[in-house]
Amino acid sequence: AxxxxxxxxxxxxxxxxxxxxxxxxxxxxxxxxxxxxxxxxxxxxxxxxxLRDLDAVLRAIVHRAKLLLGTDVTYLSLNDDAAGDTYMRVTDGSVAEAFQRVRLGMGEGLGGLVAQTARPYATGDYAADTRFHHTTTIDSAVLDEGLRAILGVPLRLGSRIIGVLYAADRAPREFTAGEVALLSSLADHAAIAIDGARLLEETRAALVDLNAASETIRTHSEAMRRAEEAHDQLTDLVLRGGGADDVAAALADILDGGILIHDADGAELARARTGPQPPPTPAVAASR
Structure with missing residues (x-):
């Protein structure tokens, strides 16, 4: 024009x-x-x-985070309330063993700060970012993995923080507000799924314990029932004038085995379901 x-x-x-x-x-x-x-x-x-298995839930979370944000590595840490820190639980794309075992104290590094403050944090170049409390252990693990850009968002259950979900690249990168919001939304769903899987595992463990206790009670009750029946049977037998042979036969039926009855001096009084026995040694005979 x-x-x-x-x-x-x-x-x-x-x-x-x-x-x-x-x-x-x-x-x-x-x-x-x-x-x-x-x-x-x-x-x-x-x-x-x-999903119902906790490990499967955790693996699915980091894998989907990796697909959604297109980063080199995604990972998830869970808070250890007893130890007062957050520890690496599952990774996707990680190649460094030390990184996969790292623990972060509350307030340490990017992840420790997210876990402590319950707020998302992102950095385009972690090693050069002075906003975070750098430690030798964390910095060494990040260096081994070759990470530069890191985004971490809290895994939140109501007012409680159970861990941190991360997405990271091995090259400098500025995460957008949309990416922060996206990972935060995934973390919200993830926290609910993790809690549900944990509750299911706890319920299963409690059910196993309950079944074991029920089996113990059933076994004990059965033993008590048999003992009571045996007592009643033997008492009735004696009251009806039964002798040692009758008692031996009844015991053999109750116990389903051979019975041999001796008196205090070792003399045989009766037997049932068993053949002749060799005489006792002098030491055994003397102990009677």
Whole structure:
């Protein structure tokens, strides 16, 4: 239009229309991305709700976080209230063994700060970020893994923080507000799934203990019943005038085995379901 000698006003309108079209295109693109993220988040929530094993839930969380944010590594730490720290529980994309075993004191490093304050934190280059309390152990683990950019969000159950969910890259990266919100939304679903899986495991363990206790009670009750029946049977036998042979036979039936009855001097009084026995040694005979 400019080459054709179009008026300046017309050129301005064309330029403005082009700018508007580009803004609309960019906005539509952002909406499509957001829609895809929300769909993925919904699918993740559905998948997590279907899982019952705690380890499977944790693995699914970090794997979905990696897919949603497209980072090199994702990982999850759980708070240890007794120890007063947060420890690495599961990773996806990690290659450093020391990193997979690291523990962070409350307030230490990025993750310890998230666990302590219940607020998301992000850094484009962790090693150079002076906002965090750096420790040799944490910095060494991060260096071994080669991480630069890290985003951590709290795993929240009401007012209680149970851990931290992370996404990290091995190159500098500035996480956007949308990415922080996305990982935070995933963490909210994840915390509920973790709590549900934990409760289920505790219920299963309690059920195992209850079944064991019930079996012990049943076995004890059965033994008491048999003992009571044996007592009644033997008492009735004696009251009816039964002798040693009758008692031996009754005991053999009750115990389903051989019975041999001796008097205090070792003399045999009766036997049932057993053949002749060799005489006792002098020491055994003397002990009677």
């Amino acid at each position: 400019r080459e054709a000698g179009a008026p300046a006003a017309e050129l301005a309108e064309i330029t403005e229309a082009t700018a508007v079209a580009l803004r609309i295109r960019r906005t539509l693109g952002q909406h499509r991305v957001r829609e895809a993220q929300l769909t993925a988040l919904f699918d993740t929530a559905s998948d997590l709700a279907a």
